[in-house]
Amino acid sequence: MGNRGKPRGVSSSAAENLLPTGARRASGGAVRPGRAERRKLQRKVKRRRRRSAVKEIPLLVGVAVLIALVLKTFLLQAFVIPSGSMENTIQIGDRVLVDKFTPWFGSKPQRGDVVVFKDPGNWLAGEKTTKKNDPVVVKQVKEGLVAIGLLPSDNDKDLIKRVVAVGGDTVKCCDAQGRVTVNGMxxxxxxxxxxxxxxxxxxxxxxxxxxxxxxxxxxxxxxxSRYHRTEQYGGTVSEDSVVGRAMVIAWPWATGRA
Incomplete structure (x- = not known):
């Protein structure tokens, strides 16, 4: 009679330690959670982790945008080539990475460098380009992504050419073999x-x-430059208008170095 209401097969002392939830009372009086409570606790922990991860997304996006801005402003910028003026070295549609870092330390363009520079004055009118006519909304989104450095620039105010001569050089064409000469060489x-x-x-x-x-x-x-010799400065481009030196063709990979 003394064990009435207690679980069958459980001693009197063990039955007294059982709680309604199935948890057991520890020897010191503390309650040890049962299997159901442990599962419930695990679900709570998982939900908290998911909420924490969701809260971190804006921070991660902000950090990515900041890094992209720093890269674009001070280190590297990608450009999409819209014309065939540099073929076959660089093809239409190639993505070229431009070094903007070294000019900060006084490095100047050298003969043979391929450089991106701002249009000195309506030069692009003579270039045959293949720029897409995107819808206004798409165009605005692209411009925003380009501004923060997440998309390569296809700015219609930038050109890419090879430096043939620098300040103080005399460049001529053509010698008896039809070659361009710089300082007689x-x-x-x-x-x-x-x-x-x-x-x-x-x-x-x-x-x-x-x-x-x-x-x-x-x-x-x-x-x-040949087509602008009658303009001020004889078709030459200011070093200050140079955005940077083309380092490598980032896409497609097979094209190689600029």
Whole structure:
């Protein structure tokens, strides 16, 4: 009679320690959670972790945007090539990474460098480009992503050419073999588009200090310094207008180095 109401097969002392939830009372009087309570506790912990992860997403996005802005402003920026003026070195649609870091330490463009620079004054009118006409909303979204460095720039105010001569140089074309010369020395230009001449017409220009003479590798399809000789500074480009030096073609990978 003394064990009435107690679980069958459980001693009197053990039954007294059982709680309604199935938990057991520890020897010191503390309650040890049962299996159901442990599962409930685990679910609570998982929910808290999920909420914590969701709360961290805006922070992670903010950090990513900040890093992209720093990279774009001070280190590297990607550009989409809209024209064929640098073929076959760089193709239409290639994504080129441009070094913006070294100019901060006084590094100046050298002969042979491929550089991106701001349009000195309506040069792009002579370039044949293949820019897409996106809907207004898509265009605005792209511009925003470009501004923070998450998309490559296809800015219609930037050009890409090769530096042929720098300040103080005299650049001429053509010598008896049809080559471009700098300070009387003929240039070896294996990068010129197959079938193109170094230049279809003669010119002779002394480059002012702080300026550059630039030409496209696809000489027959490049409205470069040669076509602006009658303008102020004789078709040369200011070093200050240079955005950076093209380092590598980021996409497609197979194209290789600029």
């Amino acid at each position: 003929p240039l070896s230009e294996p990068y010129i588009h197959p079938g193109n001449k170094p230049s279809a017409f003669d010119f002779s220009v002394t480059v002012p200090q702080g300026r550059l003479w630039v030409m496209g590798d696809h000489r027959a399809n490049s409205a470069d």
